[in-house]
Amino acid sequence: MVEIVETKSALRARADAARAAGQRVGLVPTMGFLHEGHRSLMQAARRACDVVIVTIFVNPMQFGPNEDLDRYPRDLDGDLDACRAEGVDIVFAPSIREMYPREPSTTVVHVAELTTGLCGESRPGHFDGVTTIVTKLFAITGPCHAYFGRKDAQQLAVITRMVDELDLPVTVVGCPLVRESDGLALSSRNAYLSAEHRTIAPQIHAALCLAADAVAAGETDPRRAVDIVRAHLRQWPDFSIDYVACVDSATLQAVDQIDADTLLAVAVRLGSTRLIDNVLLGASS
Amino acid sequence: MVEIVETKSALRARADAARAAGQRVGLVPTMGFLHEGHRSLMQAARRACDVVIVTIFVNPMQFGPNEDLDRYPRDLDGDLDACRAEGVDIVFAPSIREMYPREPSTTVVHVAELTTGLCGESRPGHFDGVTTIVTKLFAITGPCHAYFGRKDAQQLAVITRMVDELDLPVTVVGCPLVRESDGLALSSRNAYLSAEHRTIAPQIHAALCLAADAVAAGETDPRRAVDIVRAHLRQWPDFSIDYVACVDSATLQAVDQIDADTLLAVAVRLGSTRLIDNVLLGASS
Secondary structure, eight states, rough: EEEESSSHHHHHHHHHHHHHTTOOEEEEEEEOOOOOHHHHHHHHHHOOSSEEEEOOOGGGSOOTTSSTTTTOOOOOHHHHHHHHHHTTTTOOOOOOOOOSSSSSSSEEETTTTTTTHHHHSSTHHHHHHHHHHHHHHHHHOOOOOEEEESHHHHHHHHHHHHHHHHHHHHEEEEEOBBBBTSSSSOOOOGGGOHHHHHHHHHHHHHHHHHHHHHHHTOOOOOOHHHHHHHEEEEEEEEEEEEEEEEEEETTOOSSSOOOTEEEEEEEEEEETTTEEEETTSSSSO | OEEOSSSSSHHHHHHHHHHHHTTOEEEEOOOOOOHHHHHHHHHHHHHHEEEEEEEEEEOOGGGGSSSTTTTTOOOOOHHHHHHHHTTTEEEEOOOHHHOOOEEESSEEEEEEETTTTHHHSSSSTTTHHHHHHHHHHHHHHHHHOOOEEEEEEHHHHHHHHHHHTTTOSSSEEOOOOOOTTSSOBBOOGGGOOOOHHHHHTTTTHHHHHHEEEETTTOOOHHHHHHHHHHHHHTSSSTTEEEEEEEEEEOOOBBHHHHHHHHEEEEEETTEEEEEEEEEEETSOO
């Protein structure tokens, strides 16, 4: 039986009680509309922790004024089914008012450097919203293992840095990206895609694979890897490229030469839908 | 016996062990050079908590480039004596490298609104440094009661807001300002004053008292209260007034009319020394 918790005080009490009983708490922060990617995070938490908490909260603070907050997909009943199926113990599904009694929050957690490039460039303020809500969730839940997907590679790097620099008592666990069988990275936003765009969306991964193949064959020039991705995507005029970049996976700084820590990251728009994907070059993609 | 702890991991372990044993942890964050004001915080913590932790760390992040970081007074031996005398259990005295392995920190906790006026105006970035280090100390110490003096009224308001908005598991306790017998608010920076400036420094409190007396006699106009302070201080040309303001003690916004929550706050320079003081109008000063 999954327990549904709607208040911060109740979640804090449950997490405190679990730890007091010597249990390890696992936290999976999500915005709901759960897919197999989220479920892989729950599974990782279930394997390593005694109490698994999934949070479902579409965080207004991480959406820009012209972004998709209002139409972001929601399905609490389906999410609860997924959580039950994965053996989750607690679902925390607070209201906006519960999380932000004062809105907008005057307190903001900001991570410089890591948040200016890549998605930060076209989504100003986005990562401030992410780091602030995650700090709040960590503060309510207390010491825990927290699970994040590697699809949001920049988010993972930013949260890892934040936890390190604020000395938060949290172990951040990055989990492998999960894909559809045709290669499309799972995302709640895939639900926005038209049938036509859904058929070409897997070309994002195909482009990354072409670059990864070249690297596996000896290519070490990040500009070449980026060019391979761009050239592939250009075959479908519906792709509007936001960025294609080779960066260090921890510092997110551009690299001169590809090595095992190099992330090849891409963001594109298909119609009004923004999709991101990445592969770690040098690792098996 | 006071225990001296220099690493974050050791402090975390001690605080966790105390809480696991059912003990309440009290935290007194300081920059050292402890005076009776700090001692009153330790006493408040000692009365209410089982384990009292005093942190001594001159936090570079809260000093501006032209401020007094290098000459800020330090006296660890004297501080340890004071902590022993007050029955403190643990002194946390980390190095800069221990607190900031990466300097400057790329992660910053920022509280908007409350930090722009008063001291924030002449000390840009100061409160970011305060809120960031305090978040770190709270994260290391874990759930606790944390004690701050009301002399730094803006700091107290900012930290109270931050704890509320980030849902930190900390009870913030504001403690009364402590004065010398001649009325000068205790501050580590009083050590900078020349003998001559030391003799006129109590006029800051005298000016606040004149305004408080007027309010006690029925004055409700904040402009009049401010004028009384300014007029009094103008008698000593060595005072350079940074600000005199009547604000709400929680929101720090200027008030139209004085009530029991109105703070009359002042910052002046005497030579190169910046001094702050305040009284809560409507309360007994």
